[in-house]
Amino acid sequence: MFDRIALIGIGLIGSSLSHAIRQKGLANHIAVATRRPETLARAEELGLGDSYSLSAADAATDADLVIVCTPVGVVGAIAGEIAPALKDGAIVTDVGSVKAHVIAEMAPHLPDRVHFVPGHPVAGTEQSGPDSGFADLFQDRWCILTPPDGADADAVERLTAFWRACGSNVEAMSAEHHDLVLAITSHLPHLIAYNIVGTAADLETVVSESEVMKFSAGGFRDFTRIAASDPTMWRDVFLTNKDAVLETLGRFTEDLIALQRSIRWGEGDKLFELFTRTRAIRRGIIEAGQETDAPDFGRHGAGEPGPKPGE
């Protein structure tokens, strides 16, 4: 599909792309670049590329497709670094969780002779680093592309075909709409999860940390998965999608205060109505193919053979 693909950054997404590209045979050559020598050495041990460099520009040289897979806080610097090395007609994309900021940071650096098509695969786990990737990460997940007005149709088509080959569904929308949609489906959930885990940790004077851990199967442990996500990546997301995050957070808090009031005043009917309505959303997500229908995520572990309904 491509002769040479450059992966700039080789964490969860970069390494998963490497596995997917290899598995589906999407490139003759994978050029890996990352800033930290230890990470590059580990990527090489894992065989994630065909060439390795500490220089993003070196990896991008002669690449037909350059995928920037770094935290969004550094994409501007990377764009500036690779710009002179890009070959004519190259496609440049990224995988960042925010899009308007990425475009504002990258586009000014990129020459007209290349095609810039920002992207975001809505997929991940709580793990990070070159060891965490796997080929199926993108399978049946959605990849959102936010091509700017006047983007080259052929480049968008080729990038769409690439993500489909990785197993993804692909949808295009404006960067602004992306940032609002993801604020609610991803950024706010992460913020809430980080916050509740922090609140629990700070309760130590009344409830010990060991009690929080032991009795976490009551629901709390679910939140700790998301709150174990990469700190650098998420700091950058909140700093660069500030407006949409603050807007959805405002709505969340408003709803929460109303719910608090219902509890204080014993309004059981209102609670029951909300708790019934939210059940339907999960059914929709399962029907949309975005979630398992196994109870408890089909969770296994801790010596627990997992739910077997009807056993």
Next chain:
Amino acid sequence: MFDRIALIGIGLIGSSLSHAIRQKGLANHIAVATRRPETLARAEELGLGDSYSLSAADAATDADLVIVCTPVGVVGAIAGEIAPALKDGAIVTDVGSVKAHVIAEMAPHLPDRVHFVPGHPVAGTEQSGPDSGFADLFQDRWCILTPPDGADADAVERLTAFWRACGSNVEAMSAEHHDLVLAITSHLPHLIAYNIVGTAADLETVVSESEVMKFSAGGFRDFTRIAASDPTMWRDVFLTNKDAVLETLGRFTEDLIALQRSIRWGEGDKLFELFTRTRAIRRGIIEAGQETDAPDFGRHGAGEPGPKPGE
């Protein structure tokens, strides 16, 4: 271990207890009672008991151990119903997610000739009803007992042995401490999850419900599992553990407002510090045997073969 065990209520917990009791051979006879004829008929089809009754008193008659497995809103009525039928020396317990309220409601009805030892297995899935139970639900989870002052030591010991035989770890504490601990490890997480799913559903004017579902793998879908929990059970929990829930919710909101301010003012260091600290809590929970260490809960489904690190 017991001759006759009565299960009053046969939802997720009651039916899981039935499977566990059968699998481990903990009783000669399981008497099942539930209020709704359809549920009782289904329990009978599933073979969850040795006898079936719409009357809690009938099931409790001659039982050595009576386990009330209903939503906490009705435990007082049940205690009043079974009290005259209880045999001398019977152990009466429950599985409710709140304890002070359960004791206040049940204890006044129960005669001195029986042993009341309230309990709470901290285990569950988002499913409910007699079909949802499975024997391993309690395996490696914690069961909290809150025996009142002067509780019969032998009865506490027998109930502890029962839960251990079901696979649980057992810990005793005061009802008040239980309600505070569970407010943070279970009740607040449920409240937050219900709230964010409600907020997302109400965003429809700016983000469509289908977009919320499609892009839910960004984190949101995790919350929908908890927000799919039984509405009656959870309404009752919030109405009956009001003080502890409002106290922990107040702390959560306070922390969230501080986090919101950090985002607004671009305090990246504060965000990074919190996001790093929360990672450690998950490691502790995994080490405490209360969570799987598989990425993404080892989640399978939607045609996705699941993460295979290092693939």
